[in-house]
């Protein structure tokens with residue numbers, strides 16, 4: 001099969017982020033409204049679409065346009081030339097060629113349509129499932145697909161004809177099965193890449209179900225390449241069907257372009273022109289499909305320009321052997337973590353523990369900084385609370401309570417409800433967490449509607465209020481903008497607005513300012529502080545930046561190598577750190593950065609924004 005059908009002919013779309021940063025991530029290229037308009041502005045696209053449209057309309061209107069029925073024969077007129085009643089002349093059996101071309105087109109294009117429908121129905125859903133969920137289904141489906149692709153299509157079709165009989169529709173179904181791997185591979189590859197995108201994680205964190213995420217964020221990425229692939233596979237299906245008919249392997253009972261070629265070939269010495277018309281019909285159709293696929297690729301893979309996330313500058317310090325003074329005393333009524341361990345299974349069957357017995361509390365109205373160098377386990381701790389540990393990771397031991405309720409080991413549905421309500425999340429790279437294919441308004445409204453059960457109008461009004469809350473100027477206009485049309489700081493405000501949409505009690509912010517420049521960082525920190533004060537939010541602030549900690553936090557937990565090595569008030573941690581690791585972290589900040597304003601107790605700080 002691989003030699004006959006285009007396997008993954010349309011490459012998964014690259015992203016602006018990828019293009020800019022050269023990263024390996026695969027977010028979707030924006031496929032916005034107006035794709036048809038852009039296709040029609042492309043000369044090749046317009047010409048090929050017009051040719052195909054003409055052909056399709058002509059064959060659909062065959063009963064009106066054809067001079068006579070395709071099988072009416074008058075042997076006395078065999079090989080007659082064109083005249084007014086029969087513009088393309090007559091064939092070897094005295095049948096009108098134009099009528100056979102028009103009716104034959106119905107059978108030829110109809111056959112291709114059946115093959116396409118079968119290939120799409122088998123390849124796309126299975127590719128989506130395998131790409132999104134992976135696991136055993138992915139392995140088994142991948143094995144099956146490799147097997148089918150290893151089969152030579154023509155030989156399988158000939159064998160099918162021998163077994164199933166000379167019915168061209170049945171052969172087209174077989175062809176559809178043979179073509180389905182090309183869709184499976186294409187869709188699976190794209191989905192497997194997109195599934196790891198931050199904006200898909202963000203959608204999950206905002207409480208959307210897998211089905212909604214697939215419909216909203218994944219299908220739109222798959223759409224363009226699948227449309228291109230449809231055009232290519234349609235051309236191949238038409239070619240193969242014509243080939244079968246030409247070889248006399250089809251049903252032979254009805255007019256098709258391939259059967260006409262067969263008949264013309266038998267009389268090529270006597271009337272070579274008979275080859276022209278079905279050849280022209282096939283050539284025009286296939287040529288137009290190939291050109292259309294190319295034009296579609298150009299149009300659908302046009303990229304917008306979302307700003308790639310800037311690499312966070314990380315300060316590496318050599319961690320000393322960990323000690324473990326930890327949270328003691330009564331558990332907080334808001335967030336309380338005790339003895340948390342996170343483990344990952346390795347391919348060789350062994351386990352890797354990345355978080356070792358973490359204790360942590362966040363009380364209502366308190367900002368707690370979780371600080372440590374890159375890889376120290378901050379994100380794994382935060383993700384455990386959110387219930388979004390990456391594939392292969394799980395909570396080994398310990399307890400996590402949110403609002404007094406145990407959430408470690410909650411089923412996904414319950415965790416989703418928690419994330420959409422009590423707990424909200426603000427991620428690190430604002431741009432990567434917004435889907436480039438949707439406007440800001442749409443990305444805020446959809447989760448609000450779903451999680452709060454509001455109407456579209458009510459959700460839009462709430463989204464506007466939220467944009468005002470996070471001090472976005474001209475929120476009405478911002479609602480209509482795409483992510484690449486706003487700055488990184490605005491994008492982070494939008495994500496904070498989204499996080500606040502369900503009136504959370506606990507906000508988990510993972511390096512919310514790392515990807516932003518210094519001035520914008522300060523604005524975002526002010527915004528977080530104001531929200532925390534106005535709403536009495538508890539905030540768990542994951543950061544490697546001790547400046548942020550000193551500026552914003554009430555208490556701090558310092559992490560190293562998956563353990564909390566020191567906890568205390570922000571003042572005590574910044575001014576009199578006890579653990580050598582904390583001291584080395586502070587030392588690294590002082591080495592690299594200009595000195596900060598002297599620390600002031602929280603109450604003494606200005607609360608103006």
Ligand SMILES: Nc1ncnc2c1ncn2[C@@H]1O[C@H](COP(=O)(O)OP(=O)(O)OP(=O)(O)O)[C@@H](O)[C@H]1O
Pocket residue numbers: 344354372373374375376377378379380381390391392393544
């Ligand atoms: N999917 C994974 N599979 C296996 N190990 C992982 C996985 N994700 C993270 N880890 C490991 O977990 C440890 C802690 O990672 P984590 O992302 O929590 O660090 P972090 O402190 O948040 O760092 P950063 O600031 O870079 O995000 C690291 O050693 C990392 O290698």
